[in-house]
Amino acid sequence: MKKMHKNEGFTLIELLIVVAIIGIIAAIAVPGLLRARMSGNEASAIGSIRTLSSAEATYASSCGAGGYAGSLDDLSAAPSAGGPGFIPADLAGADSSTNLKSGYWFTVDDNGSTTVTTNTNAICNTATATYTEFMANADPGDPGTTGTRYFLTDQSGQIRQGAATLTSISDGAPLQ
Numbered sequence: 001m002k003k004m005h006k007n008e009g010f011t012l013i014e015l016l017i018v019v020a021i022i023g024i025i026a027a028i029a030v031p032g033l034l035r036a037r038m039s040g041n042e043a044s045a046i047g048s049i050r051t052l053s054s055a056e057a058t059y060a061s062s063c064g065a066g067g068y069a070g071s072l073d074d075l076s077a078a079p080s081a082g083g084p085g086f087i088p089a090d091l092a093g094a095d096s097s098t099n100l101k102s103g104y105w106f107t108v109d110d111n112g113s114t115t116v117t118t119n120t121n122a123i124c125n126t127a128t129a130t131y132t133e134f135m136a137n138a139d140p141g142d143p144g145t146t147g148t149r150y151f152l153t154d155q156s157g158q159i160r161q162g163a164a165t166l167t168s169i170s171d172g173a174p175l176q
Helices: 010-063 073-075
Strands: 104-109 113-118 135-140 149-154 158-163
Touching: 010 073, 010 104, 010 135, 010 149, 073 104, 073 135
Parallel strands: none
Antiparallel strands: 104 135, 135 149, 149 158
């Protein structure tokens, strides 16, 4: 008596169809995931710009002898009396070519303003001067991939957004 072997399992064609279906689903899902990631990066950049604005106001009232810090380094330096800096370390480090924070670069400068004080005894941390104005920018590290919008704030506290690097608070549109 001859036994019949039953071959169970998937054929090569069936496996190829399953792989093709998975590939189609992935092709549909990946762009949506990338857009969601970019949207998250932009939301983080807005939050970081708000943090910089608040940190500058706190710095001016408690540490800068009435003036604003002229750099991220000045904002990240701890007060002489002890305690943490005015901004977190990940934000302070997001100004170099290697340390993006959520896909964005950040800069703070004195906006070409005049110096309030260079009396280092009046400043509570290692900064050498404070200024009448500041400007903080957030630019995407890889425009179109990590973000499409650029952000800026200054001593007014307004946050502006634009499609290219913003150079003054009158550039761009108000953040809605």
